[in-house]
Amino acid sequence: MKIIVDAMGGDNAPLAPVEGALRAQKELGVEILLTGRTEEILSCLDQLGHKTIPKGVEIAPASQVILMEDNPARAFKEKPDSSMTVGLKLLKEGSGDAFVSAGSTGALLSAATLIVKRIRGIRRAALAPVVPNAGGNMVLIDCGATAECTPEYLLQFAYMGSYYAQRFLGIANPRVALLNIGAEPSKGMDLQKQTHALLTQAHEAGRLNFVGNIEGREAMSQGVDVLVTDGFTGNIFLKTVEGAAILFSGALKQMLLGSTKTKLAALMLKDGIGQFKKRFDANEVGGTAMLGISQPVVKAHGSSNGYAFFNAIRQAKVVAETKVVEDIAANVAHMRLDQKEA
Amino acid sequence: MKIIVDAMGGDNAPLAPVEGALRAQKELGVEILLTGRTEEILSCLDQLGHKTIPKGVEIAPASQVILMEDNPARAFKEKPDSSMTVGLKLLKEGSGDAFVSAGSTGALLSAATLIVKRIRGIRRAALAPVVPNAGGNMVLIDCGATAECTPEYLLQFAYMGSYYAQRFLGIANPRVALLNIGAEPSKGMDLQKQTHALLTQAHEAGRLNFVGNIEGREAMSQGVDVLVTDGFTGNIFLKTVEGAAILFSGALKQMLLGSTKTKLAALMLKDGIGQFKKRFDANEVGGTAMLGISQPVVKAHGSSNGYAFFNAIRQAKVVAETKVVEDIAANVAHMRLDQKEA
Numbered sequence: 001m002k003i004i005v006d007a008m009g010g011d012n013a014p015l016a017p018v019e020g021a022l023r024a025q026k027e028l029g030v031e032i033l034l035t036g037r038t039e040e041i042l043s044c045l046d047q048l049g050h051k052t053i054p055k056g057v058e059i060a061p062a063s064q065v066i067l068m069e070d071n072p073a074r075a076f077k078e079k080p081d082s083s084m085t086v087g088l089k090l091l092k093e094g095s096g097d098a099f100v101s102a103g104s105t106g107a108l109l110s111a112a113t114l115i116v117k118r119i120r121g122i123r124r125a126a127l128a129p130v131v132p133n134a135g136g137n138m139v140l141i142d143c144g145a146t147a148e149c150t151p152e153y154l155l156q157f158a159y160m161g162s163y164y165a166q167r168f169l170g171i172a173n174p175r176v177a178l179l180n181i182g183a184e185p186s187k188g189m190d191l192q193k194q195t196h197a198l199l200t201q202a203h204e205a206g207r208l209n210f211v212g213n214i215e216g217r218e219a220m221s222q223g224v225d226v227l228v229t230d231g232f233t234g235n236i237f238l239k240t241v242e243g244a245a246i247l248f249s250g251a252l253k254q255m256l257l258g259s260t261k262t263k264l265a266a267l268m269l270k271d272g273i274g275q276f277k278k279r280f281d282a283n284e285v286g287g288t289a290m291l292g293i294s295q296p297v298v299k300a301h302g303s304s305n306g307y308a309f310f311n312a313i314r315q316a317k318v319v320a321e322t323k324v325v326e327d328i329a330a331n332v333a334h335m336r337l338d339q340k341e342a
Numbered sequence: 343m344k345i346i347v348d349a350m351g352g353d354n355a356p357l358a359p360v361e362g363a364l365r366a367q368k369e370l371g372v373e374i375l376l377t378g379r380t381e382e383i384l385s386c387l388d389q390l391g392h393k394t395i396p397k398g399v400e401i402a403p404a405s406q407v408i409l410m411e412d413n414p415a416r417a418f419k420e421k422p423d424s425s426m427t428v429g430l431k432l433l434k435e436g437s438g439d440a441f442v443s444a445g446s447t448g449a450l451l452s453a454a455t456l457i458v459k460r461i462r463g464i465r466r467a468a469l470a471p472v473v474p475n476a477g478g479n480m481v482l483i484d485c486g487a488t489a490e491c492t493p494e495y496l497l498q499f500a501y502m503g504s505y506y507a508q509r510f511l512g513i514a515n516p517r518v519a520l521l522n523i524g525a526e527p528s529k530g531m532d533l534q535k536q537t538h539a540l541l542t543q544a545h546e547a548g549r550l551n552f553v554g555n556i557e558g559r560e561a562m563s564q565g566v567d568v569l570v571t572d573g574f575t576g577n578i579f580l581k582t583v584e585g586a587a588i589l590f591s592g593a594l595k596q597m598l599l600g601s602t603k604t605k606l607a608a609l610m611l612k613d614g615i616g617q618f619k620k621r622f623d624a625n626e627v628g629g630t631a632m633l634g635i636s637q638p639v640v641k642a643h644g645s646s647n648g649y650a651f652f653n654a655i656r657q658a659k660v661v662a663e664t665k666v667v668e669d670i671a672a673n674v675a676h677m678r679l680d681q682k683e684a
Binding site for chain 2: 132147148179181188215218219236237241245250252255265266268269
């Protein structure tokens, strides 16, 4: 198993991706192919105690870097020798089993769609982050790859999210719910009503475990395994959870550091606070799978540290090993409205 | 100042509304007109230590109650003698200055729109809850009254939310932001792009303090005073914040009650936890203003206790006193696309 890692993407590149890659090579037994500026990568390796390129690690030189200010739709073409473009071309050619990048989400989406291509029959790719809820973790799909969706896109997202939850979260029969403003099938706009009908059909055919509409409140406070929504709403949902987490942890910190007495209490709670933080820490998950692309692509968070890159590579390995892409491709006939049986 | 209170709406009716009304009459110096079943209200008054109807409190008999299972659009007509219908008719006739109900949101919206009517020129009513964020509190508008919106509706929501934030939150020049999936004006779907242009125009004309697009994350973790969005997205936003609050407070509780040591720490944090809870407690705000209706209407939360009703009545009093409705009516010409100056 060889994972291609964009060494130049993200706020902490190239040190963080190189650090995460080294750890992944050592602990997960994967081979690593780093794309980027050779000298800068060698300098990071040196900083991390490696005078030469370690065994199991290779470098594929790429002289350019895609920046956040580049046009997402054109960046990979305008910078054909960027670490992202080079990495995706290597993936396409079969020089690796998965690609991990913390570069611009929009550029990665466009580049993956146009270089690696979507799975045949899949209309749109989707970003599927893992989000903690009271029941454990759920797959949110889509969180922003495709802002405006049709019922068919959402049907495809539901299937893709379900396969991913099975393989990556290890849930045998994932409960799939549609994010909506009420539980009844009549709730929401046309998009939600029509999608509800399609998901109900898929459920009745025994292909999906669709449990109905769910509101934002219950999605977080109760258990569901796959939360299906369009990219606009999913992005609002995800960012709102992140913002609420910042607000609450800030208020918690203020409470704990208020006085000598509360500081003492905070000390007594040290272990618990550590676990609490770990549970809601984005670095623990690593990255977000880009589902619908014909080979495994994982988007690492822009602010990823070395540990987050390690986790993103671990995630890419699981996606490649468990053959989520193959699951989707094998079942794509059920996901296309123009090919549905009567 | 006389506040009309639906004594039969909400999970804890009629005791909670009657209790909140009594307290409001005593502490806020308002007169109260309770609508509902006389005998049940008298029995609650008796329970609360009043053998006779206290001074400053009246009862307007209404034999019917609108239930959650009633059709929201037709309930007020099908039950013409319901506590909600009777209360809104009294408001319309001038027998009170504001109406508070914890009954079905959909029924209240339809009934208020059809009995009391919207302000002339306002296309749709909006529900504007007050939501805590890191900067203090913000007005979210709309949170579910109108799921599908046009740019003109959102322009009107922005103005209405701004007047309400001025009067109810006491913010002199409220910062108005549009909830979106990125900060740049080009982000979002047509609705957001067109609304951004309208809000920018209003800002340039000096009528609104529009600060641009904002993501869910920054809306919670930074400061903004008015958050404008369509009812579908606003409902997802609000419910997600509520769900995240439940998740975090559950995890916090688990952490604090884990062992004898952590229980001791929890005891030391008692005051802080109390303040923390108070800050995020829906009962503290009371209710949600229904803006765009030609007289003050406040929706109390279905699960309101007596204290929440007291706060909802206080809120209704502020809305009536500060003349938010008059503010909106006086400026409606700027909010209509068909009447805009070239």
